[in-house]
Amino acid sequence: MKLLEDRILKDGIVREGNILKVDSFINHQIDVLFIRQLAKEFKRLYEGEEITKILTIEASGIGIACIVAEEFGVPVVFAKKTKTVNIANDVYTTKVESFTHKNVYDIIVAKDFLNAEDKILIIDDFLAKGSALKGLIELIRFAGATIVGAGIIIEKAYQEGGGLIRDMGVRVESLARIKSMNEGKIEFIS
Amino acid sequence: MKLLEDRILKDGIVREGNILKVDSFINHQIDVLFIRQLAKEFKRLYEGEEITKILTIEASGIGIACIVAEEFGVPVVFAKKTKTVNIANDVYTTKVESFTHKNVYDIIVAKDFLNAEDKILIIDDFLAKGSALKGLIELIRFAGATIVGAGIIIEKAYQEGGGLIRDMGVRVESLARIKSMNEGKIEFIS
Numbered sequence: 001m002k003l004l005e006d007r008i009l010k011d012g013i014v015r016e017g018n019i020l021k022v023d024s025f026i027n028h029q030i031d032v033l034f035i036r037q038l039a040k041e042f043k044r045l046y047e048g049e050e051i052t053k054i055l056t057i058e059a060s061g062i063g064i065a066c067i068v069a070e071e072f073g074v075p076v077v078f079a080k081k082t083k084t085v086n087i088a089n090d091v092y093t094t095k096v097e098s099f100t101h102k103n104v105y106d107i108i109v110a111k112d113f114l115n116a117e118d119k120i121l122i123i124d125d126f127l128a129k130g131s132a133l134k135g136l137i138e139l140i141r142f143a144g145a146t147i148v149g150a151g152i153i154i155e156k157a158y159q160e161g162g163g164l165i166r167d168m169g170v171r172v173e174s175l176a177r178i179k180s181m182n183e184g185k186i187e188f189i190s
Numbered sequence: 191m192k193l194l195e196d197r198i199l200k201d202g203i204v205r206e207g208n209i210l211k212v213d214s215f216i217n218h219q220i221d222v223l224f225i226r227q228l229a230k231e232f233k234r235l236y237e238g239e240e241i242t243k244i245l246t247i248e249a250s251g252i253g254i255a256c257i258v259a260e261e262f263g264v265p266v267v268f269a270k271k272t273k274t275v276n277i278a279n280d281v282y283t284t285k286v287e288s289f290t291h292k293n294v295y296d297i298i299v300a301k302d303f304l305n306a307e308d309k310i311l312i313i314d315d316f317l318a319k320g321s322a323l324k325g326l327i328e329l330i331r332f333a334g335a336t337i338v339g340a341g342i343i344i345e346k347a348y349q350e351g352g353g354l355i356r357d358m359g360v361r362v363e364s365l366a367r368i369k370s371m372n373e374g375k376i377e378f379i380s
Contacts, residue, residue, distance in 0.1 A: 035256070
């Protein structure tokens, strides 16, 4: 999506260790009018699909998911990150590895909010190694719900996550796919 | 706001220890079409005020803040609860006490996203003891920005936060003000 690629080139900052910072419009400050344009693109991509719920993960996915959800006229459910492992039997839970923060954490969703009749579109800001997305897919499968697909804002296509998730048979639509960020120069797969 | 009070009475659950759970439409599952109605009410309440940014705190405030921000046509900035490796050192920070989780945590906002010219509307889901709101007000003051006011979905008016913040000279608009929740029966201040 050219609008997004242009914005990443203008406002994205590449930090050492191949870290792309989009804090000024997605991750810390959120340009909601811009996100609305991305939401309309997700709506176009998943036009004709039956979707009953948007699933995302806290924290930075929530705002984007809410704006996307409004396009589809459905609620958002966000998986919560938790360190306190009080595995209640009223939640679905799995583990997610964070490569940014170098730890493993539990994510949970209350069983009340995911059920076998649900048709889920997953929304998240980044896809790199795919650990968070894989965790969300697991929660959906635990619930016996249907995965319609995933909508990702930025996919680091030089990392394995996208391939891994698509190989699981899950549709993944990424609005910007980064081919490389060598020497701070961002290149996209068009 | 009657629409909200009716929804709280219908879907809110009172748990032991005066905990009000609104997980099915605000805190875990988010009914975005309903939140849009609340956002329009905040827009009406703060009509005529100049607002350049919405400030909230992760995680459950983010979705609501994004929908409200769209009404005002301004970006959201959300305070983060822990310092992450993706955040530069150039941040405003303060401490917030959580009575629900019985701990104290740091919140941060990058200096890039709060400045002296900003006119800030704070949005959050709950106001009880006022610790989070007080923290956000501190961050705004550190930046030398102007506090236009706060928009709260549910105020537990039998706790001290609302009075404390209003006594600081900050305008607080709460869409539902709970007078009491004795024996699971929720009563509002009308």
